[in-house]
Amino acid sequence: MSAGSVLGRDAASRTMPWIVAVMAFIAGLALALSLAVEGAAGRFAAGISGNMTIEIPHAELAGAAESRANAVVAAVARIPGVVSATIVPRAETAKLVEPWLGADLAGSGIAGTALPIPTLVDIRLDTGNPPADGAVAAAMAAISPDIRVDDHRIWLDQLLGWVTAVRLTAGAVLICAAIGIVLTIVLATRAALAIHRDVIEILHIIGAQDGYIARQFQFQALRMGFQGGVAGAALAALLVLIIGLAGLSMRSGLLPALNLGFREWMVVATLPLAAALIAVVVARVVVMRALARMM
Amino acid sequence: MIRFENVGMRYGTGPEILRDLTFTVEPGAFWFLTGASGAGKSSLLRLMYLAHAPSRGLINLFGRDIATTPRAELPGLRRQIGVVFQDFRLIPSLTALQNVALPLRIAGKAEAETRQHAGELLRWVGLGPFVDHFPPALSGGQQQRVAIARAVIGQPRLLLADEPTGNLDEEMGNRLMHLFLEMNKLGTSIVIATHNEGLVRRHGGRGLHLVEGELAEIRGGTP
Ligand SMILES: Nc1ncnc2c1ncn2[C@@H]1O[C@H](COP(=O)(O)OP(=O)(O)OP(=O)(O)O)[C@@H](O)[C@H]1O
Numbered sequence: 372m373s374a375g376s377v378l379g380r381d382a383a384s385r386t387m388p389w390i391v392a393v394m395a396f397i398a399g400l401a402l403a404l405s406l407a408v409e410g411a412a413g414r415f416a417a418g419i420s421g422n423m424t425i426e427i428p429h430a431e432l433a434g435a436a437e438s439r440a441n442a443v444v445a446a447v448a449r450i451p452g453v454v455s456a457t458i459v460p461r462a463e464t465a466k467l468v469e470p471w472l473g474a475d476l477a478g479s480g481i482a483g484t485a486l487p488i489p490t491l492v493d494i495r496l497d498t499g500n501p502p503a504d505g506a507v508a509a510a511m512a513a514i515s516p517d518i519r520v521d522d523h524r525i526w527l528d529q530l531l532g533w534v535t536a537v538r539l540t541a542g543a544v545l546i547c548a549a550i551g552i553v554l555t556i557v558l559a560t561r562a563a564l565a566i567h568r569d570v571i572e573i574l575h576i577i578g579a580q581d582g583y584i585a586r587q588f589q590f591q592a593l594r595m596g597f598q599g600g601v602a603g604a605a606l607a608a609l610l611v612l613i614i615g616l617a618g619l620s621m622r623s624g625l626l627p628a629l630n631l632g633f634r635e636w637m638v639v640a641t642l643p644l645a646a647a648l649i650a651v652v653v654a655r656v657v658v659m660r661a662l663a664r665m666m
Numbered sequence: 667m668i669r670f671e672n673v674g675m676r677y678g679t680g681p682e683i684l685r686d687l688t689f690t691v692e693p694g695a696f697w698f699l700t701g702a703s704g705a706g707k708s709s710l711l712r713l714m715y716l717a718h719a720p721s722r723g724l725i726n727l728f729g730r731d732i733a734t735t736p737r738a739e740l741p742g743l744r745r746q747i748g749v750v751f752q753d754f755r756l757i758p759s760l761t762a763l764q765n766v767a768l769p770l771r772i773a774g775k776a777e778a779e780t781r782q783h784a785g786e787l788l789r790w791v792g793l794g795p796f797v798d799h800f801p802p803a804l805s806g807g808q809q810q811r812v813a814i815a816r817a818v819i820g821q822p823r824l825l826l827a828d829e830p831t832g833n834l835d836e837e838m839g840n841r842l843m844h845l846f847l848e849m850n851k852l853g854t855s856i857v858i859a860t861h862n863e864g865l866v867r868r869h870g871g872r873g874l875h876l877v878e879g880e881l882a883e884i885r886g887g888t889p
């Protein structure tokens with residue numbers, strides 16, 4: 372015998388999956404964006420933490436700057452964990468300031484080498500075995516106190532703060548969505564209890580345990596939670612996919628694209644399961660508490 | 667089997683609609699419960715099948731004091747009781763067969779056996795062609811027979827029937843009364859609420875007579 376559903380379909384059980392779907396959609400978006408931002412920030416951090424820039428102030432005496440730069444390169448190359456150190460050619464450094472100063476001034480045209488542009492030394496680090504903290508700064512201080520070492524710490528700190536903010540916001544949205552699902556299921560289950568009052572009494576009289584009756588409602592809740600969760604998460608995933616394909620994120624190249632990897636997609640895919648689990652647990656608690664008040 | 671001592675009953679905060687009921691139904695009894703409409707027959711049956719707690723007094727069923735029986739043990743007692751409701755109370759989303767099989771399914775009996783047993787019972791009450799019909803698509807008398815099949819399928823120790831033959835023609839009514847008598851011979855105690863005085867006289871005339879919620883008479887039983 373097909374077991375047959377003891378509780379027929381009711382109005383509440385038809386509408387509720389849609390509300391769960393909206394919650395799951397919001398949760399899916401928050402989760403996907405947070406994961407994407409985290410991934411992008413991670414890739415960006417990995418990219419910039421593999422190098423440092425040393426800034427040697429402009430020197431009035433011709434040749435002095437060059438000899439200082441050579442001294443810096445020699446000192447830095449001796450530090451364990453440094454892969455390479457190269458002096459950035461003057462033309463390239465000039466290009467970096469070009470947007471601010473204009474081509475004429477920055478280039479070697481009119482002002483020539485007289486423009487007080489600092490000399491930059493680019494250092495590539497062994498990311499698996501980076502130099503000890505402050506080792507590079509100490510070596511530079513030994514040469515001259517006015518040499519600046521930029522390890523992008525400020526950038527990384529800002530990035531970390533930004534990622535933390537996104538993560539907290541996404542967490543708050545997820546919690547709100549979960550609370551929304553809980554309340555939806557509470558309402559749906561209460562409505563179903565009222566609608567099926569008669570059936571519940573018959574089941575009791577026939578000798579059903581509370582657990583048996585609760586399972587009938589849990590099954591309904593499971594269906595609502597899972598259907599809603601799948602619909603909502605799928606829509607959220609679709610939207611994220613479209614955003615990714617349209618390349619709306621950071622085409623400038625300054626920041627990496629917002630893309631989800633396989634692992635991140637799997638996390639989003641667990642949303643319907645989470646919604647279904649929440650629904651089942653909530654339905655059971657609501658029904659068992661209501662039944663305990665009956666004879 | 668059933669012992670009531672000074673039992674009263676009320677719905678919610680309403681007035682007591684049953685008062686001072688004291689009687690004992692012995693094992694193997696075949697009793698009728700009579701009284702005018704609104705006298706409290708259905709309500710008294712509700713107390714007996716443990717759907718309602720008394721407002722006062724003591725109810726003892728199968729040797730257990732109901733008030734002190736833990737809630738978790740009530741289903742075990744209820745499974746020994748078969749009930750035919752005055753308004754049938756079949757589950758609308760289940761077929762006739764599934765309704766009849768439900769008590770066995772709930773008791774955890776094997777599915778195939780349950781199905782076969784339910785099918786035989788439905789054929790016996792003349793509903794062979796209707797096993798897969800849903801209750802709303804059955805006539806009153808057909809629903810009543812499904813309800814009776816559901817009440818007897820578990821071979822209960824106690825059968826409580828509220829106007830079980832009210833919607834049946836005479837032949838089917840007699841047939842089901844015979845079923846009840848056979849079950850009674852095999853040890854099931856039976857209490858039938860009815861308006862039908864003729865039925866009561868034909869079957870020994872023993873039982874309780876209610877007048878406005880009070881016990882007016884115990885006919886041929888043990889007070
Ligand atoms: N659910 C209920 N809530 C409140 N009062 C009720 C309820 N059910 C029955 N009553 C009242 O209890 C009294 C007894 O009703 P009950 O149904 O037990 O009578 P009955 O003897 O079975 O009548 P009938 O022969 O018409 O079936 C009536 O006065 C009725 O109004």
Ligand SMILES: [Mg+2]
Pocket residue numbers: 707708709752828
């Ligand atoms: Mg009645």
